[in-house]
Amino acid sequence: MTKIWRTEISLVAVTERAKNTMSDHLGIEFIEIGEDFLAARMPINHQTKQPLGIMHGGASCVLAETVGSTAAQFCVDQTQYYCVGLDINTNHIRAVREGHVTAVAKPFHLGKSTQVWSIEIKNAEDKLVSVNRLTMAVLKR
Known part of the structure; x- marks a missing residue:
């Protein structure tokens, strides 16, 4: 397993980065950093459900993009x-x-101009809820 991080990463750093954003509003919480992954969790409540009482598909996308794009930022020299x-x-x-x-x-894939991420979302019973693929552009400051 290869360590993917190019900028120092910590739960404090990723949590601070998410303050006052949509992910903060939905209660997304970063919970674990590994050598080659980032994990976060989100509550299923009135803010993340659709009218039928199940998790809104858009909330699932927000969670996937939040964890994937946050990870992407720490895989480059910021x-x-x-x-x-x-x-x-x-x-x-x-x-x-x-x-x-x-x-x-x-x-x-962690390339010079693009990154491609896999994000799996699972429920409390560790059953697959959604599979997500996120493509990120890497841009020069």
Whole structure:
């Protein structure tokens, strides 16, 4: 396993970066950093449900893009580069009505101009809720 981080990363740093953003508003919490992944969780509540009482597909996309794009930022030298989203694709597999979901972002590709990320979202029983692919552009400051 190769360490992917190019900028020093910590739960404090990623949490601070998310303050006063949509992810903060939805209660997304970063919970774990590994050598090749970043994980976050999100509550399923009135802010993240759709009218049928299940997790809103858009909330799933927000969680996936939040954890993937945050990870992407720490895979570049932030003094020289920054990353922005180009594309996200989400396949919804299972509905969630309550509790929390957890997203884990791992890179497929970390290139000089693009990054491609896999983000799996699972429920409290560790069952797959959605699979997501996020493409990021790497831009020079």
